[in-house]
Every structure is written in structure tokens, then in C-alpha cells.
Amino acid sequence: MSKAFLKAISYYLPEKVLTNEELVKEFPEWTVEKVAKKVGITERHIAGQEEFVSDMAVKASEKLFDEHKIEKEEVDFILLCTQSPDYFLPTTACIVQDRLGLPTKTGALDFNQGCSGYVYGLALAKGLIASGIAKNVLLITSEVYSKHMHQSDKGNRTIFGDAASASLISTDGFAEIGxxxxxxxxxxxxxxxxxxxxxxxxxxxxxxxxxxxxxxxxxxxxxxxxxxxxxxxxxxxxxxxxxxxxxxxxxxxxxxxxxxxxxxxxxxxxxxxxxxxxxxxxxxxxxxxxxxxxxxxxxxxxxxxxxxxxxxxxxxxxxxxxxxxxxx
The missing domain is CATH 3.40.47.10 (Thiolase/Chalcone synthase)
Structure with a gap:
């Protein structure tokens, strides 16, 4: 059975930053120190009003290609983990394939998994490589949970931030997947x-x-x-x-x-x-x-x-x- 490796990782954080100081202005019953001590977070990045999962997925992937000198033609499958997709349908991974300019022979699949999603994605990618279906899988995680949250929800707003990551899973790399x-x-x-x-x-x-x-x-x-x-x-x-x-x-x-x-x-x-x-x-x-x-x-x-x-x-x-x- 073909081995699978984690070959490269990059990630993207939105420009907008929400600090504890800003949150405390909205919720004066809390203090900056209390928030930091309770959740261990001092700031989180929030997607722009017109910034969505596909936008962040593309930015993380472009960083991956640039930082690690990866040719787009090498990618033959996209796995995109998200619980805040652009649309119910079509598959956000298909939109990302087109926007990245990847070949049309590239497979594309969304999966809705959340906090365990990266491990599940590694498992799916390893399966695609082991079965010979793919040689280079672009595993993307992208979430805009901020768009799910109500403005008055101080608990969740202190915890969650928006981000996207892009990893290349391949037949060689810096870490073998067990x-x-x-x-x-x-x-x-x-x-x-x-x-x-x-x-x-x-x-x-x-x-x-x-x-x-x-x-x-x-x-x-x-x-x-x-x-x-x-x-x-x-x-x-x-x-x-x-x-x-x-x-x-x-x-x-x-x-x-x-x-x-x-x-x-x-x-x-x-x-x-x-x-x-x-x-x-x-x-x-x-x-x-x-x-x-x-x-x-x-x-x-x-x-x-x-x-x-x-x-x-x-x-x-x-x-x-x-x-x-x-x-x-």
C-alpha cells in the first residue's frame, strides 16, 4: 500500500482583528484579563463582510503554492472541510478549483466535519493516495464561523476566529501519516x-x-x-x-x-x-x-x-x- 505524507502547510488569517479590548467595550461586565485567562485568547481574526470560505481557501492555497514552490498541475484532488460553505450547492471545492486555475481533471469534494476535520481530511487524503486515485491531494480547511454568530453572543465571540489552511498530502514529504x-x-x-x-x-x-x-x-x-x-x-x-x-x-x-x-x-x-x-x-x-x-x-x-x-x-x-x- 502506498504511503502518504504531509508535504507542506500554509494558512491564511483575515485582515480584520477583534481584540479583547474591543470585546470588553461591548460587554463591560467582562475585563480584558478575565477573557485572556478564561480562554487563553487575546485576539481573533474576523472575515470581512464580503469575504467567504472560498475566498479564504483560495488565499491559503495560493500561499501554499508560493511558499513551497508547488506547481498547480501537480494537484489532482481537492478536499475542502467547512461548516460555513458559500452555498448549500454547488460544492465550494469546485468553485475553488476554478478560481485557483487547477486542471479540470482535478477531483473536488467538500466535507462538513468541524473540529475533527483536519484529522478526517488526512484520513481521506491517505485513502485517496493508498488506492491510487490521487498522488497529490490539496487538503483545505476554511471557516467563517463569525457569520454564524450573533453579535450579543459574548461567549462564542471570545473563542472563535476565522481562518483557512492549505496542506499538500503526497507520496513524499516531511511527515509520514500513520x-x-x-x-x-x-x-x-x-x-x-x-x-x-x-x-x-x-x-x-x-x-x-x-x-x-x-x-x-x-x-x-x-x-x-x-x-x-x-x-x-x-x-x-x-x-x-x-x-x-x-x-x-x-x-x-x-x-x-x-x-x-x-x-x-x-x-x-x-x-x-x-x-x-x-x-x-x-x-x-x-x-x-x-x-x-x-x-x-x-x-x-x-x-x-x-x-x-x-x-x-x-x-x-x-x-x-x-x-x-x-x-x-
Whole structure:
């Protein structure tokens, strides 16, 4: 079976920045220090009014091609992870293929996965390469969660930021992609949801009225409890799938960057040393499916030949996924 490798990563953040100082002006019952301490985020990037998932996906991909000297003709499949697509249909990945000027023989697929999306995307890309369907997969994550949120929702607005990432998964690269552990528990689907808009609840609020079901809802306590139960088991099973005896045999851990409070609880519960636990969310927030590639990109200079990193994505769905990267 053909091996699959992570070959290159780039990411894009929108120009507009929303700082804690600006949020506190809107919600004076909070302080800058309280927000920073609670979620570990000081600022987040917000897509412009006329900036959407396809726009950010194209910008991240163009950065990937430019930074890593990748020829567009090399790409033969696009996988685009998003929960805030430009349209119900057509597939946003098809729009991105055209805007990037990729060959029309390029396959294009959207998948709606959220916080575990990057790991699921790596699994899908590895499958395409292993089966001989593709040799170079452009894996894109792009979210404009800010457009799902209500202006009065101070909780979610402090946490989430908009971003896009682009990764090339290929038959060679700087990190071999290992075996996967994935799972789902749809009984918790209402804990992180936008209820209105699709076919089951397609009504829209009339002009002048506000229906909070039109916007992102998160049951923070429910999500927190889910992660405390699911993630330690995910780590254990991911290690087992890759024939690794314990956390002490892994050099780096890259978890979905939900918020610092949750991550510190998880790190301690799993028994991971702080110096092996990589984070990068303070200046970009929780960027949903883009958190893992952003952390990998920001810490790439740390990765040495033969070292291993465990990736863990978890959240909306509920869904979760883990894998091991072995660096070369």
C-alpha cells in the first residue's frame, strides 16, 4: 500500500482583528484579563463582510503554492472541510478549483466535519493516495464561523476566529501519516449547532426579529464534559493503533485548540508534559478545522528526524479523530 505524507502547510488569517479590548467595550461586565485567562485568547481574526470560505481557501492555497514552490498541475484532488460553505450547492471545492486555475481533471469534494476535520481530511487524503486515485491531494480547511454568530453572543465571540489552511498530502514529504482512530457520538449533536437554515428547519426570522436558532449555539458545559471523556480514550486508542506503548514515546502532542482552560485539563488528565504540548491560539482563537495545521506550521522548526507527533481533533458532531505523524 502506498504511503502518504504531509508535504507542506500554509494558512491564511483575515485582515480584520477583534481584540479583547474591543470585546470588553461591548460587554463591560467582562475585563480584558478575565477573557485572556478564561480562554487563553487575546485576539481573533474576523472575515470581512464580503469575504467567504472560498475566498479564504483560495488565499491559503495560493500561499501554499508560493511558499513551497508547488506547481498547480501537480494537484489532482481537492478536499475542502467547512461548516460555513458559500452555498448549500454547488460544492465550494469546485468553485475553488476554478478560481485557483487547477486542471479540470482535478477531483473536488467538500466535507462538513468541524473540529475533527483536519484529522478526517488526512484520513481521506491517505485513502485517496493508498488506492491510487490521487498522488497529490490539496487538503483545505476554511471557516467563517463569525457569520454564524450573533453579535450579543459574548461567549462564542471570545473563542472563535476565522481562518483557512492549505496542506499538500503526497507520496513524499516531511511527515509520514500513520494509522487513524476515529469515532462519533451523534447523541450530542445539539450541544454545538446552528438549527435554522437547512431542510429540517429552513425558516428564517422575519425582518426586525431575532431568532437565536439562526445562529451558532454551544452548550459549553456539555462540550467540556464530552472532551474530558472522549479525548483520553482517543489518545490511548491512537497510540495502540500505531504500536506505541505510551505517551512518553511521543515527542509532541497537537490537540484541537478549543480554549486554554479545556486544553490544560486534558493535558493533565492524559499525563502530557507541558513542554511536549504544542499550542497556538492566543492571536487567532479557535479556528475550528484549521487549528491543527496552524499549530503544525507555527512549530514546524521543532520537528526533528524520527520524532513523532500525535494529532487529536474533537468537537462538533460529536466527532473525534487521531493519528500519528512521523517526521523525516
Amino acid at each position: 494509522e487513524f482512530e476515529v469515532g462519533s457520538d451523534g447523541s450530542g449533536h445539539e450541544d454545538l449547532i446552528v438549527k435554522n437554515g437547512a431542510m429540517k428547519s429552513s425558516k428564517k426570522s422575519v425582518e426586525g426579529e431575532t431568532d437565536m436558532d439562526d445562529h451558532l449555539f454551544m452548550n459549553g458545559a456539555g462540550v467540556f464534559n464530552f472532551t474530558l471523556e472522549a479525548v483520553p480514550a482517543l489518545v490511548k486508542e491512537t497510540l495502540a493503533k500505531n504500536d506505541i506503548s505510551g505517551v512518553e514515546d511521543v515527542n509532541w502532542f497537537v490537540f484541537h485548540q478549543a480554549n486554554s482552560f479545556m486544553l490544560n485539563h486534558l493535558r493533565k488528565k492524559v499525563g502530557i508534559d507541558k513542554e511536549n504540548f504544542l499550542m497556538h491560539m492566543q492571536t487567532c482563537g479557535n479556528t475550528v478545522s484549521s487549528t491543527l495545521p496552524i499549530v503544525l506550521k507555527e512549530h514546524q522548526d521543532k520537528f526533528k528526524n524520527g520524532q513523532k507527533a500525535l494529532l487529536a481533533g474533537f468537537g462538533v458532531g460529536y466527532s473525534w479523530g487521531g493519528t500519528i505523524l512521523t517526521f523525516s
